[in-house]
Amino acid sequence: MNLFSPLTVRAVTLPNRVGVSPMCMYASEGGFVTDFHVAHLARFALGGAGLVIAEASAVHPRGRISPRDAGIWSDEHIPGWRRVAEAIDAQGAIAGIQLGHAGRRAAVREPWRAGAPLDADDAAAGLGGWPVVGPSALPAGPGFPVPEELSVAEIARSVQDWGDAALRAVDAGFRFIELHGAHGYLLHEFLSPVSNRRDDAYGGDLQRRLRYPLEVVSAVRSAIGPGIPLSFRMSCVDGAEGGNELDDVIEISRQLLAAGVDVIDTSSGGITTDRSTDTRVRRGFAFHADFSRRIRDEVDAVTATVGFIVDPQQASLLIERGDADLVLLGREMLAHPNWAHHARIALGDTSHASWNVRFGSALGPRARTLARLSESGETPLTRFER
Numbered sequence: 001m002n003l004f005s006p007l008t009v010r011a012v013t014l015p016n017r018v019g020v021s022p023m024c025m026y027a028s029e030g031g032f033v034t035d036f037h038v039a040h041l042a043r044f045a046l047g048g049a050g051l052v053i054a055e056a057s058a059v060h061p062r063g064r065i066s067p068r069d070a071g072i073w074s075d076e077h078i079p080g081w082r083r084v085a086e087a088i089d090a091q092g093a094i095a096g097i098q099l100g101h102a103g104r105r106a107a108v109r110e111p112w113r114a115g116a117p118l119d120a121d122d123a124a125a126g127l128g129g130w131p132v133v134g135p136s137a138l139p140a141g142p143g144f145p146v147p148e149e150l151s152v153a154e155i156a157r158s159v160q161d162w163g164d165a166a167l168r169a170v171d172a173g174f175r176f177i178e179l180h181g182a183h184g185y186l187l188h189e190f191l192s193p194v195s196n197r198r199d200d201a202y203g204g205d206l207q208r209r210l211r212y213p214l215e216v217v218s219a220v221r222s223a224i225g226p227g228i229p230l231s232f233r234m235s236c237v238d239g240a241e242g243g244n245e246l247d248d249v250i251e252i253s254r255q256l257l258a259a260g261v262d263v264i265d266t267s268s269g270g271i272t273t274d275r276s277t278d279t280r281v282r283r284g285f286a287f288h289a290d291f292s293r294r295i296r297d298e299v300d301a302v303t304a305t306v307g308f309i310v311d312p313q314q315a316s317l318l319i320e321r322g323d324a325d326l327v328l329l330g331r332e333m334l335a336h337p338n339w340a341h342h343a344r345i346a347l348g349d350t351s352h353a354s355w356n357v358r359f360g361s362a363l364g365p366r367a368r369t370l371a372r373l374s375e376s377g378e379t380p381l382t383r384f385e386r
């Protein structure tokens with residue numbers, strides 16, 4: 001078993017264990033994806049990744065993180081997504097999508113504008129805010145709006161939104177669905193005692209905080225049927241006082257699995273935007289792998305790990321040593337979209353057989369010529385040294 005062993009989950013087989021982590025691109029209008037998304041996501045499939053997960057896509061317009069997030073809250077979004085899924089599929093990767101609702105952390109600016117809550121200037125520019133919702137009327141941090149507490153009737157409608165969105169995703173051709181249950185967004189807000197202070201059936205002890213996420217998982221599983229893998233991205237520790245710890249998350253994972261989840265995608269943090277109390281997991285290489293390992297050891301789940309995975313040997317050892325079943329790469333893929341093909345070469349398969357034949361048939365001879373030149377001592381600068 002190594003990085004390039006296939007992975008079967010339910011009726012879907014990923015051709016290898018290199019996945020592209022979901023990444024918001026802030027490039028949609030009205031939630032609609034564009035040619036940019038087709039080009040951006042298909043190149044990772046062309047680059048040899050076995051799974052490409054499209055960015056967090058809002059199941060309700062209020063659940064967009066920022067105004068130009070992708071959406072899947074209406075049937076009208078399906079044709080755009082179908083183009084994306086088909087483009088990924090045509091290059092031999094499994095097309096995945098992350099469904100999301102940002103809850104109390106919705107209605108903010110893009111990261112390059114500091115991710116701050118939208119204000120009057122944004123409204124004047126036609127990028128106005130909207131009322132945010134959450135389990136309780138507690139803001140995400142200083143300067144963030146107080147969310148409207150969802151009523152029980154609104155929770156029921158929201159569960160339906162997730163199910164409807166999942167159905168659209170499958171209709172569009174996605175064969176791997178991930179729910180964004182991490183980073184302080186709505187599902188995570190229900191799970192965490194930091195953000196969920198309800199005293200009804202949806203808040204209180206862990207079992208009641210789990211109720212909304214479990215209802216969402218059941219609705220999504222019914223919508224997508226038995227064959228499609230369902231992943232849940234989890235913040236494995238809240239990193240905030242009074243928040244969930246890994247032991248809580250292990251219990252949460254067990255229950256999510258029983259409700260229809262297959263993959264626990266291990267991430268962390270986000271429950272508060274208050275940097276004075278936030279103790280984020282230290283950003284070392286493969287910084288979520290210990291979480292993945294423990295969940296994999298203690299729960300009968302397929303696990304994915306993400307976070308500063310950059311090196312082929314590092315990635316392969318994470319699989320070989322049993323830290324995870326799947327590695328997800330985010331920023332590394334933005335930098336090197338052909339990462340998976342290069343990883344194969346670095347791990348000893350120099351055949352170029354995994355590349356699209358139009359590339360591979362040219363790159364194999366090129367690699368041999370480069371090796372010959374290197375052996376002869378000639379470098380790209382030799383001519384200038386004469």
Ligand SMILES: Cc1cc2nc3c(=O)[nH]c(=O)nc-3n(C[C@H](O)[C@H](O)[C@H](O)COP(=O)(O)O)c2cc1C
Binds near residue numbers: 023098233306
């Ligand atoms: C531009 C950008 C957008 C992101 N958007 C999402 C997202 O939509 N959903 C999500 O769960 N994580 C999102 N993330 C987090 C990544 O999926 C990933 O977990 C994180 O970047 C760590 O992995 P890396 O070190 O390989 O980049 C985003 C990260 C970046 C850099």
